Amino acid sequence: MLNQHEIMQTIQMIDQQHLDVRTITMGISLLSCAHSDLSTACAKIYDKIAKYAENLVSTGEAIEKEFGIPIVNKRISVTPIALVAAAAETDSYVPFAQAMDRAAKATGVNFIGGFSALVQKGMTEADRILIRSIPEALSTTDIVCGSVNVGSTKAGIDMDAVALMGRTIKDLAGKTADQGGFGCAKLVIFCNAVEDNPFMAGAFHGVGEPERVINVGVSGPGVVYHALQDVKGQPFDVVAETVKKTAFRITRMGQLVAQEASRRLDTPFGIVDLSLAPTPAVGDSVARILEEMGLEVCGTHGTTAALALLNDAVKKGGVMASSHVGGLSGAFIPVSEDEGMIAAASSGALTLDKLEAMTCVCSVGLDMIAVPGDTPAETISAIIADEAAIGMVNAKTTAVRIIPAPGCTVGDTVEFGGLLGSAPVQPVHPYSAKEFVSRGGRIPAPMQSLKN
Amino acid sequence: MKAIVTVIGKDRVGITAAVCSLLAQYNINILDITQTVLQEFFTMVMLVDTSTCEKSIGDMVDILEQAGAEQKLSIRIQREDIFNAMHRI
Numbered sequence: 001m002l003n004q005h006e007i008m009q010t011i012q013m014i015d016q017q018h019l020d021v022r023t024i025t026m027g028i029s030l031l032s033c034a035h036s037d038l039s040t041a042c043a044k045i046y047d048k049i050a051k052y053a054e055n056l057v058s059t060g061e062a063i064e065k066e067f068g069i070p071i072v073n074k075r076i077s078v079t080p081i082a083l084v085a086a087a088a089e090t091d092s093y094v095p096f097a098q099a100m101d102r103a104a105k106a107t108g109v110n111f112i113g114g115f116s117a118l119v120q121k122g123m124t125e126a127d128r129i130l131i132r133s134i135p136e137a138l139s140t141t142d143i144v145c146g147s148v149n150v151g152s153t154k155a156g157i158d159m160d161a162v163a164l165m166g167r168t169i170k171d172l173a174g175k176t177a178d179q180g181g182f183g184c185a186k187l188v189i190f191c192n193a194v195e196d197n198p199f200m201a202g203a204f205h206g207v208g209e210p211e212r213v214i215n216v217g218v219s220g221p222g223v224v225y226h227a228l229q230d231v232k233g234q235p236f237d238v239v240a241e242t243v244k245k246t247a248f249r250i251t252r253m254g255q256l257v258a259q260e261a262s263r264r265l266d267t268p269f270g271i272v273d274l275s276l277a278p279t280p281a282v283g284d285s286v287a288r289i290l291e292e293m294g295l296e297v298c299g300t301h302g303t304t305a306a307l308a309l310l311n312d313a314v315k316k317g318g319v320m321a322s323s324h325v326g327g328l329s330g331a332f333i334p335v336s337e338d339e340g341m342i343a344a345a346s347s348g349a350l351t352l353d354k355l356e357a358m359t360c361v362c363s364v365g366l367d368m369i370a371v372p373g374d375t376p377a378e379t380i381s382a383i384i385a386d387e388a389a390i391g392m393v394n395a396k397t398t399a400v401r402i403i404p405a406p407g408c409t410v411g412d413t414v415e416f417g418g419l420l421g422s423a424p425v426q427p428v429h430p431y432s433a434k435e436f437v438s439r440g441g442r443i444p445a446p447m448q449s450l451k452n
Numbered sequence: 453m454k455a456i457v458t459v460i461g462k463d464r465v466g467i468t469a470a471v472c473s474l475l476a477q478y479n480i481n482i483l484d485i486t487q488t489v490l491q492e493f494f495t496m497v498m499l500v501d502t503s504t505c506e507k508s509i510g511d512m513v514d515i516l517e518q519a520g521a522e523q524k525l526s527i528r529i530q531r532e533d534i535f536n537a538m539h540r541i
Contacts, residue, residue: 002536008497067533069530255537
């Protein structure tokens with residue numbers, strides 16, 4: 001029998017430490033929706049999403065109620081649209097994004113991901129059309145998210161795509177200038193993108209995935225932070241053990257919710273993503289965990305080591321708690337979505353360079369970072385290339401979700417609202433990378449790719 | 453199905469009686485109770501069996517929450533699985 005202490009500990013985690021399941025994401029294959037006629041293809045996409053995810057939100061809410069654990073988001077990921085749309089005779093994929101938007105809204109989810117292309121080794125005609133459609137697609141829809149994979153350990157980095165994405169991000173920011181460039185918060189540029197990521201904006205349903213699948217992302221920075229408060233001043237061995245035990249508990253809860261959702265929706269269970277996902281709420285911050293380890297402010301010397309320990313301990317604790325672990329599984333460090341990161345970046349302690357270093361030891365990358373609106377497209381491409389290089393060489397996922405906020409300069413703050421929070425505009429290096437980016441071609445795959 | 457009922461609030465006469473009679477009203481059987489009072493703060497944890505209850509557990513969540521609000525208490529019911537998952541291997 002459970003004892004009172006254990007039960008009250010769980011209640012406290014939920015009530016006071018922001019423990020929740022961050023997302024139940026249903027992955028849906030749209031490969032069967034390919035059609036040469038644009039409107040037929042869009043209709044098939046709408047129908048399939050609306051049918052498969054019909055009960056996703058209501059099921060999530062029922063589980064939430066019965067277990068008494070908040071499930072913050074219910075979402076959908078679909079096959080990268082560049083693959084589905086390739087058969088259609090059209091020069092714009094905006095109608096596909098609009099069909100996704102309508103279908104997702106009909107099911108009641110709050111985001112749908114998969115307006116995506118995988119171009120790590122080069123672009124097909126469909127990939128080019130998709131990337132060209134991104135600015136209009138993401139600025140004329142509300143809840144569609146997109147991603148482009150520009151590199152991998154196996155294939156190297158497609159620098160033509162990297163250059164193109166710098167310009168695409170600038171276009172998208174311009175098209176959503178009235179919202180501070182909000183459109184860019186819905187676009188992720190990946191290296192080594194994963195096929196079963198439940199988190200937005202980078203979720204898509206990979207081609208190796210089944211017809212449909214349930215993936216769950218857990219959360220819990222507040223719980224880890226709270227647990228570490230009890231071991232103040234103790235050695236790192238104790239810190240790591242404490243994080244592991246906490247991550248185990250959090251993940252077990254995620255696994256339970258995932259299995260229950262899978263059973264009720266008659267959909268195979270895919271993975272639990274172990275990522276510690278912060279929110280802008282006070283007490284739900286990854287930065288505060290790092291500071292609890294003894295750093296005056298996140299971003300100072302020691303931050304990378306602290307994050308490395310945290311990221312590793314979360315995985316070690318989580319991996320035994322779930323039958324299938326996948327997705328991104330690591331600590332997230334989105335600036336605008338983390339109260340402690342916002343504070344550290346606003347004070348100037350947390351710079352873009354330090355964030356880049358931190359991405360070497362955690363998932364995922366430079367995430368939700370606002371830079372001045374006049375940042376050149378080539379500089380953004382160079383930032384993407386740096387991140388992609390880190391991912392490629394270390395055989396891990398890295399991503400860039402960067403917002404060149406139109407009309408904003410260093411010192412301004414861009415408000416996105418809700419879970420996306422607010423981002424202080426951070427300085428970038430003023431020196432040009434234009435010649436570097438305009439070379440084009442491919443950066444060859446590193447030695448690490450030759451494992452056979 | 454087994455569930456856990458937790459009651460938290462400022463201590464006063466009759467909390468246990470009120471909650472127990474409420475559960476009895478819906479045919480929910482109490483299997484185990486522990487309660488403590490720490491600095492006027494009342495905490496009660498019950499293991500209950502809802503298999504004879506005609507209402508769904510989702511409905512009971514609402515009923516207990518409303519009853520709790522009326523009595524300035526936090527009363528909740530959750531399926532036991534969540535606690536087992538978290539604290540038992």
